[in-house]
Amino acid sequence: MRTLALSPLLLAAAITLAGCASTGGLHTDGTPTDTAALHGERSFAKIQTTPAAWPASDWWTKLGDVQLDALITEALKNNPDLASADARAKEAQSQVAAQNAKRLPTVNAAGSVAGVYLPTTAVPAPIGGSFGTYPAVYASFSWSLDLWGGKRAAWEAALGQARAAEVDAHAARLTLSVNVARAYVQLGYAFAEKDVTDAQLKRANASHALVKQRVAAGIDNRLQIKQAETEVASAEQQAAVADEAIDAARIALAVLLGKGPDRGLDIARPQALQAAALALPPNLTADLIGRRADLVAARWRVEAATKSIAAVKTEFLPNIGLSAFAGLTSSSFDNLLSLPARFALVQPAISLPIFDGGRRRSDLNNADAGYDLAVAHYNSTLVGAINDVADKLANLGSLQTQIAAQQRAVDAARGAYELSQQRYKAGIGSYLDTLSVQQQLLTAEQRAAALAAQQVDTSVRLVQALGGGFDAGGDVPPVAAATP
Template sequence: MRLHLLAAAVGLTFALAGCASSGGLHPDGTPIDPSSLQAAHSLANVPASAAWPAADWWTGLGDPQLDTLIGEALADNPTLAVADARARQAQAAAGIADAARQPSLNVGGSLAEARIPTTVPSLGRGHVAPAKYVYGSFRWDIDLWGGKRAAWEAALGQARAAEVDARAARIELSANVARAYVQLGYAYTQQDLAKAELQRAQTARELTAQRVAAGIDNQLQLKRGDAEVASAEEQLAVASRAIDAAQSALSVLLGKGPDRGREIGRPQLLSPAELAVPDDLPVDLVGHRADVVAARWHVNAAGKDIKAAKTAFLPNLSLGVMAGLIAVGGENLFQLPARFYSVAPSVSLPIFDGGRLRANLSGKDAQYDLAVAQYNQTLVRAINEVADDVDALQSLQQQAEAQQRALTAAQDAWKLAEQRYRAGVGSYLEALSVRQQLLVAEQRMAALKAQQSDQSVQLIQALGGGYRPGAGQQLPAPTASVSPASAHHS
């Protein structure tokens, strides 16, 4: 008896020594600690705030029509349907992985005609007899090392990431609608200024033509007037096209045909959000940006995949049970006199698989490193986007203040030119030349206001666009190791 036990032990030792091994394989990626990404210097001159953008941040821009458009886009845009379908697909995959952890129970039966050998003449007429059986089976692959649970957790992590991605798609869509709406408002302002410039150029041309007819000016001044009129007509056409383009962009974002865009009324002048960022931006931003949360979930899922892949190197235990009734011959279809059953526990251990398990684990390690790299890239981009948007808004504010001084000076010059004309000191043609400078200043100011509104929306989006993790979407904590604690190398 001892010899048998010794032989079994020796055989098991050799088997374990020669089995497939995961030794030497490991991921290299390390997620960046958000607190290590310094932004205090870049945001030193920005007012601090504990508030983050609200989920319905667009209502603070002061235009009810914009509120309606964003609500319509969130309800009808086909892009969101794609994101939602992917989320449901990922949830289904998690359900399949969870089901794989559970025991399975099956029942079955059969009724067939069987030809009986002539050596057994008593089992039916003409050597043909009915063969019938019913059975029930039970199987359970026991998850000794937690591999199946890890695979389920990985699929669950991917499902969470898909849910967050769907939220991110909604945030991006609402921001794009607001930005297109800003462009529509700016296009209308451009059209107004282009019409005013065309009227000014036409009036100036008419006065020049009168002066040429009177012999005061020559054809050179008249041709310059013709050029100004043609240029103003071209600018008016550009502005009209900009309105059409903005309406078309909104139609696409709303998920509607082009006629829907033409129904949108002229936007009101939006009120950009005040410049402020939360106190501890780098750390807190991780939980307020949907793309960062989704990337972190991908890292978490990839770590679980590694654990599941490592357990494939270890012995596997399964239990199978089958029982049933069987009969051949007999007139009564419901009579099954013979009974059978089997209980079959089994143990399997990979010895040689041509490197398949190691290749699979190496792929999972690479997938983890890729997920970490993408998370780090997303996190770095997120923090820098906020800093860049803040810097852009500060610059635009300085430009707007300087342009306001230029606009005020141009307005004063136009008033003086009108006064001189009425007093008979200067000509109206000279006054129209000053009027042209005023229109140029108004165009630049309108462009800066549109840029400020657009940049404010971009800052809101960079700060998360009002994202708050829903149930089950909270950011998973980084794991100390992606390796399963119980996974000993075979």
């Protein structure tokens, strides 16, 4: 079998002709943001730094409620949204395999039997006018060489997208666990609100009964009765709202668990949860990139976009393909496997991208736009991530001050209530005065419960802002401009 070789002169001519399909004037515009340019030194100056501020992967166990631990474990096992994220990751992996297959040669084998009748008007007898069978077995080989690395770049682009989808699945799990914890916090607050509204209703009923006695004694008039009845009705409405909030929180948890509403009815009243300490990890701006799944995924997508550009650019260059075809054929099965029945074909070929109506330039322009979009998304995610941490830290700092002040208000209101009870028992003050002071205490306690719930909720959101225990372990691609 004779080997065919391409002349170096022919290859040089092909490269020259390929200049007709040009990449001139096409480029990317996106510029990745440097983390060093995002200053937060003054914003974080007063926050204590400790490596322990990075959340653990099971961060919810620090909140101190075993029922919550079990609920998050159940949600991570049964929530259908996680199945969607896993399916997207699996789909991306299949694209990696498909792109890798394009880099490899293909080999096929087949066999056939052809039945042929040739007319005598075309071929004289004895061949003409007879029917014959022609069995054949053969194999084919084809391989498009990857001279410029375009197929490898396309495979690497698919690999980057797959890594991003894999990280997205981690992000989906974090989002789910955070949503379960926040819904659980809301359920706890709904129960606390129910306690206050029940106490409000009890106080309103007691006030109404006392006013009725005073009206009967001629001390008050019917105006006071109507005012007391209004207060009772309002307290009953608020109690109904609190019941609805409990039901809504339980249903929200049932949805997150991937179960029906009856599952929510089995969730007991939450314990008092422990808010995360107000602290900041060292080297936040630099290390946050490897700790937040959305940032890691965004960087993988930028990396994939650069590889896509590289792959498209190689389409402007000539390429060499090699195909071969060999087998055995005969006019009968008797001598099919004999040496004279063999045949073979070897066909090297070169492709020259000269004119395509602008398809390649359009593909490259689209790849450039994809890179710019990926960079813009990464920049937006990076800026949002750092400011998200700053916002949650500021919120927690303010809530600490508010809770301390509100606790003083609760203590003062409780002291006033106890003093009013002492005065009533001593015959100095009236029971109406005691009920009025109790209203102030209940209002203060309601506000304190709301602030406590907000503090735990914000600490959970801070955990999410700090990555929720995700750690890329240094497996984060660099963000660089697309290669020219």
